[in-house]
Amino acid sequence: MDFVTGVTKKETLEISELLAGDLTGETVRVNGAVHAIRDMGEVAFVILRKREGLLQCVYEEGKTNFDLKDLKEGATVEVKGVVSKEDRAPNGIEIRLSEIQVLSEPVEPMPLAISKWKLNTSLEANLNYRAISLRNVRERAKFRIQEGIVRGFRDFLYKEGFTEIHTPKLGAKSAEGGANLFKLEYFHRPAILQQSPQFYKQMMVGVFDRVFETAPVFRAEKHNTKRHLNEYTSLDFEMGYIDGYEDIMAMETGFLQYTMELLSKEYAKELKMLNITLPNVDKIPAVRFDEAKQKVSEKYGRKIRNPYDLEPEEEALIGKYYKEECGADFVFITHYPSKKRPFYAMDDPEDATYTLSFDLLFHGLEITTGGQRIHDYNELLAKIEKRGMTTEGMEQYLSAFKHGMPPHGGLGIGLERLTMQLVGEDNVRETTLFPRDLSRLEP
Amino acid sequence: MDFVTGVTKKETLEISELLAGDLTGETVRVNGAVHAIRDMGEVAFVILRKREGLLQCVYEEGKTNFDLKDLKEGATVEVKGVVSKEDRAPNGIEIRLSEIQVLSEPVEPMPLAISKWKLNTSLEANLNYRAISLRNVRERAKFRIQEGIVRGFRDFLYKEGFTEIHTPKLGAKSAEGGANLFKLEYFHRPAILQQSPQFYKQMMVGVFDRVFETAPVFRAEKHNTKRHLNEYTSLDFEMGYIDGYEDIMAMETGFLQYTMELLSKEYAKELKMLNITLPNVDKIPAVRFDEAKQKVSEKYGRKIRNPYDLEPEEEALIGKYYKEECGADFVFITHYPSKKRPFYAMDDPEDATYTLSFDLLFHGLEITTGGQRIHDYNELLAKIEKRGMTTEGMEQYLSAFKHGMPPHGGLGIGLERLTMQLVGEDNVRETTLFPRDLSRLEP
Numbered sequence: 001m002d003f004v005t006g007v008t009k010k011e012t013l014e015i016s017e018l019l020a021g022d023l024t025g026e027t028v029r030v031n032g033a034v035h036a037i038r039d040m041g042e043v044a045f046v047i048l049r050k051r052e053g054l055l056q057c058v059y060e061e062g063k064t065n066f067d068l069k070d071l072k073e074g075a076t077v078e079v080k081g082v083v084s085k086e087d088r089a090p091n092g093i094e095i096r097l098s099e100i101q102v103l104s105e106p107v108e109p110m111p112l113a114i115s116k117w118k119l120n121t122s123l124e125a126n127l128n129y130r131a132i133s134l135r136n137v138r139e140r141a142k143f144r145i146q147e148g149i150v151r152g153f154r155d156f157l158y159k160e161g162f163t164e165i166h167t168p169k170l171g172a173k174s175a176e177g178g179a180n181l182f183k184l185e186y187f188h189r190p191a192i193l194q195q196s197p198q199f200y201k202q203m204m205v206g207v208f209d210r211v212f213e214t215a216p217v218f219r220a221e222k223h224n225t226k227r228h229l230n231e232y233t234s235l236d237f238e239m240g241y242i243d244g245y246e247d248i249m250a251m252e253t254g255f256l257q258y259t260m261e262l263l264s265k266e267y268a269k270e271l272k273m274l275n276i277t278l279p280n281v282d283k284i285p286a287v288r289f290d291e292a293k294q295k296v297s298e299k300y301g302r303k304i305r306n307p308y309d310l311e312p313e314e315e316a317l318i319g320k321y322y323k324e325e326c327g328a329d330f331v332f333i334t335h336y337p338s339k340k341r342p343f344y345a346m347d348d349p350e351d352a353t354y355t356l357s358f359d360l361l362f363h364g365l366e367i368t369t370g371g372q373r374i375h376d377y378n379e380l381l382a383k384i385e386k387r388g389m390t391t392e393g394m395e396q397y398l399s400a401f402k403h404g405m406p407p408h409g410g411l412g413i414g415l416e417r418l419t420m421q422l423v424g425e426d427n428v429r430e431t432t433l434f435p436r437d438l439s440r441l442e443p
Numbered sequence: 444m445d446f447v448t449g450v451t452k453k454e455t456l457e458i459s460e461l462l463a464g465d466l467t468g469e470t471v472r473v474n475g476a477v478h479a480i481r482d483m484g485e486v487a488f489v490i491l492r493k494r495e496g497l498l499q500c501v502y503e504e505g506k507t508n509f510d511l512k513d514l515k516e517g518a519t520v521e522v523k524g525v526v527s528k529e530d531r532a533p534n535g536i537e538i539r540l541s542e543i544q545v546l547s548e549p550v551e552p553m554p555l556a557i558s559k560w561k562l563n564t565s566l567e568a569n570l571n572y573r574a575i576s577l578r579n580v581r582e583r584a585k586f587r588i589q590e591g592i593v594r595g596f597r598d599f600l601y602k603e604g605f606t607e608i609h610t611p612k613l614g615a616k617s618a619e620g621g622a623n624l625f626k627l628e629y630f631h632r633p634a635i636l637q638q639s640p641q642f643y644k645q646m647m648v649g650v651f652d653r654v655f656e657t658a659p660v661f662r663a664e665k666h667n668t669k670r671h672l673n674e675y676t677s678l679d680f681e682m683g684y685i686d687g688y689e690d691i692m693a694m695e696t697g698f699l700q701y702t703m704e705l706l707s708k709e710y711a712k713e714l715k716m717l718n719i720t721l722p723n724v725d726k727i728p729a730v731r732f733d734e735a736k737q738k739v740s741e742k743y744g745r746k747i748r749n750p751y752d753l754e755p756e757e758e759a760l761i762g763k764y765y766k767e768e769c770g771a772d773f774v775f776i777t778h779y780p781s782k783k784r785p786f787y788a789m790d791d792p793e794d795a796t797y798t799l800s801f802d803l804l805f806h807g808l809e810i811t812t813g814g815q816r817i818h819d820y821n822e823l824l825a826k827i828e829k830r831g832m833t834t835e836g837m838e839q840y841l842s843a844f845k846h847g848m849p850p851h852g853g854l855g856i857g858l859e860r861l862t863m864q865l866v867g868e869d870n871v872r873e874t875t876l877f878p879r880d881l882s883r884l885e886p
Contacts, residue, residue, distance in 0.1 A: 001734075003726035004689070004775060007603065007697035012684070014604065031684045033649070033847060051604055051652035074847030076684070103684070106847035107820045131646035131843040140650050147607045154597075160450065161457065161494055164590045166676045166858070168877045169612070169659050170625075172884045182613075184627035184636075186673075186884055187665075193627075193636075200877065203574035203886075206476075207583050209494035215658065216612050222630075230629075233609045241455070241474045241519070241546070246447070254450040283446035291444075332447060377550045396886030400574035404476060404517035404549035415609070434611045434643065441615045441629055443646075443839030 012078060015052040019091055023083040030055060030095060031078040031103065033135070034071060036115035044068050046097070047115065048077070053269065054137060056089035057081060058096045066100040073115070074106030112136075123427060130434060130443050141270040142431055146419045148267045150214055152259025153235045153413075159258075160251065162237060163208040167200035169193055169216065172393060182220045193218035196412060201238040202344070202373060203400045205408045212237035214415075224438050226427040227312075227365060229416060231436040238410030245346075245356040245372040248409045249286060249332050252360060252368060256281040256330070274423055279329035279362070285322050286332035289354070292318050308337040310359075310366075319364025334358040336371075343383050346372040346409075356409075362421040370411025377401040455521060458495040462534055466526040473498060473538060474521040474546070476578070477514060479558035487511050489540070490558065491520070496712065497580060499532035500524060501539045509543040516558070517549035555579075566870060573877055573886050584713040585874055589862045591710045593657055595702025596678045596856075602701075603694065605680060606651040610643035612636055612659065615836060625663045636661035639855060644681040645787070645816060646843045648851045655680035657858075667881050669870040670755075670808060672859060674879040681853030688789075688799040688815040691852045692729060692775050695803060695811060699724040699773070717866055722772030722805070728765050729775035732797070735761050751780040753802075753809075762807025777801045779814075786826050789815040789852075799852075805864040813854025820844040 012029045032048030032055060044059040057079060059068055071077075081095035111129055112121050119126065119136040126133045134140050154164065170186060171194050182193040197213050204211040217234040239251065260278045263271060271278070287295075289310070296317045297304050305311070310318070310333070322328040335354040338347050345355040357371025374380045380401055384391055391398060419431040429435040434443060455472045475491030475498060487502040500522060502511055514520075524538035554572055555564055562569065562579040569576045577583050597607065613629060614637050625636040640656050647654040660677040682694065703721045706714060714721070730738075732753070739760045740747050748754070753761075753776070765771040778797040781790050788798040800814025817823045823844055827834055834841060862874040872878040877886060 002729045004692045004696045004729050005726045006700055007693050010686075031849070033849065051606070072847075076847060076849040078684075103850055104818050104848060106845060108845050110846055111842075129839075129842065131649060131839055132846055134647070134650040143608070143651075144606060146609075150607060150609075151597075151601070154594075158594070163494070163587060164593060165586070165876060166589075166593075166659070168674055168879050170661065170674050170879050170884065182627055182629070184625055186625070187663075187881055189884060191884055204577070204876070206574060207577040208586075216609070218613065220630075231611055231613050241521075243453075249447045250450050253447045257449055283448045286445045286447050375547050393885075396572075396574055399554075399572065402549060402551050403553055403575055404515075404519060405547060406474070406476065406519040407546055433608060433647070436611050436613050438630055441613065441632060441634055442836075 015050055015055055015091060018055075018083060018093060024085055026083050027080065027098070028083055028095065029078060029080050031076065034073050034075045034077060035135075037068070037071060037073055039068065046071065046079075048079075049135065049137065054090045056086065056094040058084075058094055059100075060096070064097045064100060066097075071100065071102070072106055074110060076103040077101060078103060123429060127429060127435065127440065128443075134433070138273055141273045142419065142423050142425070143433060144270045145263065145267055145274070145276070145423055146415065146431060148263045148270075149259055149418060149422070150233075150235065150415060152262045153214065153255055154212070155262070156255045156258040157210075157212045157237060160210065160254070162210040162212045162239070163204075165197075165201065165204050165208075165211045165213050166215070167194075167197045167204075167213060169218070180219050180221045182218050195219050196234065197236050198342075198344070198412075199394075199397045201236055201410060202405075202408070203397060205238050205240045205410075206400045206403075206405050209241065209406070210237070210239040222438060226429075227417060227420075229428055229432060229435055229437060232417075232432070233415040235413040235415055235418075236410065238408060240406035240408040242372065242407055242409050245334070245358060245370070245409050246286075248370050248372070248411055249284075249334075249358060249360075252370070252411060252413075253281065253284050256284075276423055279422070280327065281330065284330045284332055284360075285326060285328050286334055286358070287322075288335045289333050289337065290335070292321075292331070292333050296321050308340055315361055315366060316364035319361050323363075329363060331361045332358050333361060341371070343387050343389060344373045344380065346374050347383075360413075362418065365417060365421055367418045367421060368411050368413045370409065372407070372409035375401065375405045375407050377405075458493055458498055458534060461498075461526060461536060467528055469526050470523065470541070471526055471538065472521060472523050474519065477516050477518045477520060478578075480511070480514060480516055482511065489514065489522075491522075492578065492580065497533045499529065499537040501527075501537055502543075503539070507540045507543060509540075514543065514545070515549055517553060519546040520544060521546060566872060570872060570878065570883065571886075577876070581716055584716045585862065585866050585868070586876060587713045588706065588710055588717070588719070588866055589858065589874060591706045591713075592702055592861060592865070593676075593678065593858060595705045596657065596698055597655070598705070599698045599701040600653075600655045600680060603653065603697070605653040605655045605682070606647075608640075608644065608647050608651075608654045608656050609658070610637075610640045610647075610656060612661070623662050623664045625661050638662050639677065640679050641785075641787070641855075642837075642840045644679055644853060645848075645851070646840060648681050648683045648853075649843045649846075649848050652684065652849070653680070653682040665881065669872075670860060670863075672871055672875060672878055672880060675860075675875070676858040678856040678858055678861075679853065681851060683849035683851040685815065685850055685852050688777070688801060688813070688852055689729075691813050691815070691854055692727075692777075692801060692803075695813070695854060695856075696724065696727050699727075719866055722865070723770065724773065727773045727775055727803075728769060728771050729777055729801070730765075731778045732776050732780065733778070735764075735774070735776050739764050751783055758804055758809060759807035762804050766806075772806060774804045775801050776804060784814070786830050786832060787816045787823065789817050790826075803854075803856075805861065808860060808864055810861045810864060811854050811856045813852065815850070815852035818844065818848045818850050820848075
């Protein structure tokens, strides 16, 4: 019998360790994937791909105990060599190789030129060869940024007294009902996949006051656009004891401020690699739905076709307007029409045509929907009735209200959309590891 | 147009703020849910439930601008009063009320006595009234502990250079195939819900070297036991450039060490409330499958019925054995028989009957399955063929290997099971917010 006592330091070094002190002249061991081989005749550059970036190794004939011809791009290796300063190499260092040990070998050449700086391929090929295309360092950097966003969301909310929850994705009835639900059979009973954790997070406000979840949601929508996915990661929070929907917008602004700070500190390498300028989130304009529509119509001479909804083009123009007028990257659009919001949205007491709700646009694209919810049981029942809905299947949800719920509200953020806007992509599939859309169920 | 500038401090105080300095004699405002009212005649204790715990408020007739008869358990309120020291109250303080403002009211009395210290109800009732039963402070404390576990998992792995990923739950074919898959229709195509992120996390090892995910998995197993769920949260990681499966066990031990430390620091209140003694994770015994079976059989006189599998009772006895023999709460069982492990498990080169894999038992219950995986393309193909399986639907998975993969391995931890063992429950439903089992699809 042995005992396992925890993580022990390996002999092999990571890039940050190579850069931590001056190791020039020292012999080190490193491992990595052979990202590219550049054979210059007497010497060759062997570029290793490691999790922290690329590392240049120098192969010199006669000095390395290995035949370069036996080394393939895509192999994984452990090498030994001497650290040397080299301004033209990534991070300013290179390893002059003395030994190479092959850990694994590919059986076929790469189908895509992943070692190019920009992956020069169609979106279709990129997605079809996802396990390979993401080995391109700029491709994978987008998902490091995505990690930073989720991490910022959670860390900020922990700090603000939120509790993380895990709610079921299989259910008997959805939060918001409707036709856009994936249906399945659950041990001879009809079931659905949740399109939102809405009901669950509201119920949990009665328990923890403030809750959040970062989890997949499922939408059986037949949209085929650059901004829709049929499965995506939703960053949801819900908070009690609010004074109004403004508290929700303030919390989201706080999240964005915290996250931009985190990204600039811990993901600087990736931001630089992708040439990203972080948006200004010191102050975010909040403007009423009807006012925003009006302003845009006036400035850009666009006729208002539907006073109760925002068309994608209109959202884009709103983004443009507030960028031009006050340099804003983000805009909160408040007071959405009641008929376009779910039953649980709280109507504006001053004008029930509108709700105490909002969307957040980022560079003209909706990335968040949120608002205050109805917390009074009788008011909720009345709204359900007014809409001609039934309470069937909502018994547990309603029981939370029957037994007392604080004034509350919350929001849901589409992670892939937020990432897309931040890294400046124009298709949400580019910022989804394995997108699911009308035609894509694999890989 | 207004601007939203971030989170601003509210006038109402949280419990930690009330305890941060000596506020005795100060007038404060707090909000919360009326958890219990104890009417003693001239005075009454109004216990508020807040996210950080319970707060005792004192209602004195004539001194509070409110009729106690108008206050209901389950209401949410904002109150004003003077902070006073009181050793018998939770946290040693109470608020002597001058004002009460009701924010919301319940319409019915509680169906469960949630203000009792221990919720005295059946599991069935507890689960049926989940939105209410979790308002009991000990019930909700279990899920705070659960939060600490997930948080520890992520923070430890970030520190160790892992990247967080989000992989799709809808797919065309599962990681491990088989009958235990929920099936559904995806835009006129057959689809399944993933029972594990296995294939995806392995593919992503080729991209990020080290990855993890914390997300739901779905198992259509017809088990009806105290330890099975049909949907649960899986804590998964996968890491490249390992020297062997021992590296995976070391990483898991590191996670447990980090997490127990985090819990003792940040969740001390909940640990105390639930009377939890944290397990010792300084060193965890690792013992071979066949050896563990043998030892248990000898010591407890239990006949070995199936040499290739561990029965639940046998796992329990192994837990007992290593507790008795070396005071261990956890035991790694290594070298599971190959026929009981999936095709991608790496066989032991010294004896291909066994694999370089392990389970982790916690107090005699399996909470983790992990091990080293095959990384060589041809070896993987050979194993698939040997098992009589087809590679259909695995093209993308296999392409990662075709183009080079480092030696790697990983594991999956059942969050609800780990929580159950840690808090000392005997049914995994007790540590699942909204469990899904053969008969339960709601709430």
